[in-house]
Amino acid sequence: LEFCQRLPKVELHAHLNGCVRDGTLKELAGQTLLGGQPMCLDQLVTLTELSKSSPTLGECFALFEVLHQVTTTHAAIRRIAREALEDFAADNVLYAEIRTTPKVRPEAGVAPESYMDSVFQGIEDYYLASRKPRGKDIHVRLLLSINRQRGVGEAMETVRLAAALRERGVVGVDLTGNPTQGEWLELRPALDLARKEGLKVSLEAGEGYNPSETQAMLEWRPDRLGHCCCLNPALEQALVRSGIPLEVCLTSNLLTRAVKSYGEHRFPLYYQSGHPLALCTDDPGILNTTLSREYAIASHAFKLTQRQLVALALGAASHTFLEEEEAEELRERMKAALPRDI
């Protein structure tokens, strides 16, 4: 783990609300009124306990519904954004693409635009307090998440908002949320629009077995894919042939039961095929992990040497949604940040 902590890293798949610290969540719950009553802390205990006890995918999404009642205020989301950057920077992450679903919560005065303003304020708060020189500090970009449960109308709005916020660091969108809900064909027009707008697109795919959807997603050729744990052999080969970079979230895949054990994970197949991969955290706060820990898990489970871990970390810097010039600068920053003994 110590070696992985010293490694400069790039995070490409982290959900903002999944980054919330345990302590912050408890504090926010204590301040939250639901229907005029203080939020029952038992609900949150269940949530924290649940995340330790290998919830099913359905339970995970129910867990987020509770969490969002606590975190969807302007002040909370601003704080969570700042703390997320603090935590990534402390873990030697030099660049992070953080994704979040713009939310509506009228009772808290939250609309998608104002929600995003709070995220930007949180990022600014981080830089105001950071003592690191800008060139050595974490850089951040955002993806707006399309929640597949919420239909194509909201998806279109999310894409339009992402396009409008490009100047402020939004580089793309991702398709997220409960994979058992929402039809690919229904949602596709929103993703077509994103592509037309020049936004990058990542799709969370294959969290459960759904070969026809996964195949359709591969044929659509997104810029990146997440998970892809539950693919049949033909689709695994199709993924390898596609060369589409894959965001791998090991702890998440295990805890959400997308795989039963790391022994069953398809990482080795993709790794040995030379497929472009990026280790990521998914929900570091909720899953109690860090990117360093994900590298340590990969090293242990798949017997990777230190040299291979370095190559993996540097490789991830080539799969960002940055423009080529910025991506090159990141690769240089990564190399310069490698510890001398590596």
Ligand code: 5GP
């Ligand atoms: P937010 O978008 O609210 O900042 O982050 C939480 C949201 O991310 C969840 O409500 C869910 O839609 C999405 N999310 C977090 N973890 C996962 C995951 O493992 N798989 C999928 N498909 N979506 C996730």
